[in-house]
Amino acid sequence: MKGRRTFRALGALGLATAAIAISASQTQLVFWNFNESNPLDETAMLAADGGVFASQAQISIALAQIVYNNNNSGFRGSPADPNNANHPTTPNWALQTNQYPAQGENSGQAGIVVSVPTTGYKDIVVKFDVRWSNTASKFLAVEYTTDGGQNWTRVRTLEAKRGDRWHSEPDPNGYGELVQIDLSNDQNVNNNGQFAFRVVTIFDPNLGNAYSPARQPDREYSPQGTLRYDLIEVLGTEIGGGIEGDVNGDGCVDDADLLIVLFNFGNQGGEGDANNDGIVDDADLLIVLFNFGTGC
Secondary structure, three states, rough: OOHHHHHHHHHOOOOOOOOOOOOOOOOEEEEEOOOOOOOOHHHHHHHOEOOOOOEEEEEEHHHHEEEOOOOOHHHHHOOOOOOOOOOOOOOOOOEEOOOOOOOOOOOOOEEEEEOOOOOOEEEEEEEEEEEEOOOOOOOEEEEEEEEOOOOEEEEEEEEOOOOEEOOOOOOOOOOOOOOEOOOOOOOOOOOOOOOOOEEEEEOOOOHHHHHHHHOOOOOOOOOOOOEEEEEEEEEEEEEEOOOOOOOOOOOOOOOHHHHOOOOOOOOOOOOOOOOOOOOOHHHHHHHHOOOOOOOO
């Protein structure tokens, strides 16, 4: 039925199907790069470095600890940071953590928690980089909450390819990119003052009740194994911002917006949901049609 409706609508409007690059304009809600002049200043290191909710966002940690002092210096940051080891404008620092649970204890409970409101924003995306030491837990879980931490939803499991590597490491022992989590399909994340995400250590799913070390087979898991974080960022699209009907955020309500609505007709929110009511339907189509040509 969805396909027939779309075909009829396209035919009636005389539009030809075409490949369209869709890029929604997003706003930085919070960002940390940890590149402080003094990496031993705990207050400065935990303060957000940018974003519309920088003053409200927080980083905390559960059942582990944050370490700042690395022999009177900081801990080297992500290779994806513009201030990387080869960049002339250092510093490039990151947030170091250790003192994780003992072997066989507290799976899914220990790690960093990043809290940031999404009030007034939708289509939330989370990004960060993480570095495993050799004896850190090989497996991590990324989870989020929409009720201030009473309940958590697991959205991704991360597996180290090897210890002493960043996720963004471009060599074969890394993934060559930041961790990126798209939460646009969960409407409960939108416009939510209690949103947070966390990254926690978990047991090796192949072993049952035991952690595995990031480097195998010549290392053993240790609570002193470290996890290091950098380039933590949360992005969102402003609800009601910009031109009504401009679903791809390019400043013009045109064929591209119309096709986005048609191709996503019947979906539960996401791309094409012009009125942000959780479904792409006739109401969204009419919004685009009534505003067709605006801003162009």
